[in-house]
């Protein structure tokens with residue numbers, strides 16, 4: 164289990180007791196859909212996400228504001244096999260979000276830099292892939308500030324309900 168920190172944020176594993184904070188922020192309709200997932204509808208759903216999607220403490224972290232101790236976002240990486248991006252064999256996908264009241268303060272960039280440093284120090288992963296909807300340029304800025312290079316565009320599987328093009332970026336580690 165690993166934790167990382169800067170002066171203002173901590174990346175730590177998710178706890179079941181984070182469900183109320185997760186529900187508060189992940190029920191915001193401006194957050195999940197930009198990352199391709201629907202807003203959470205209940206605290207039970209948020210708890211289930213903590214137990215399933217966020218259960219692996221080796222590659223998924225809560226972004227916690229040290230000043231308040233509140234989880235205000237998520238940072239992680241994992242298998243890219245189901246993401247429909249043109250990933251290399253075994254190349255992990257990076258994903259993240261930050262709660263709306265905290266946007267544009269550099270928090271996601273700080274969190275992504277922490278995770279990249281951790282991956283460099285503790286794994287032999289050679290590169291990371293990620294993508295963002297072209298109408299969500301803030302996410303692209305975060306990746307570019309952390310060294311990701313654009314590699315082209317793709318369209319998400321229409322079964323996932325959205326045909327907006329995705330801009331694909333890669334970080335060579």
Ligand SMILES: CC(C)(COP(=O)(O)OP(=O)(O)OC[C@H]1O[C@@H](n2cnc3c(N)ncnc32)[C@H](O)[C@@H]1OP(=O)(O)O)[C@@H](O)C(=O)NCCC(=O)NCCS
Nearest residue numbers: 197198260261266267268269270271272295300301302304
């Ligand atoms: C994308 C997201 C994670 C960014 O988090 P954040 O903590 O605000 O990011 P940062 O403050 O570190 O950086 C944001 C950058 O985007 C820029 N930005 C914000 N809105 C923008 C816009 N409409 N167009 C272009 N750039 C924009 C900011 O100016 C900043 O860049 P700068 O430092 O060069 O000025 C956050 O907005 C979010 O969670 N959105 C919803 C979920 C999501 O999109 N997840 C990613 C899916 S790929």
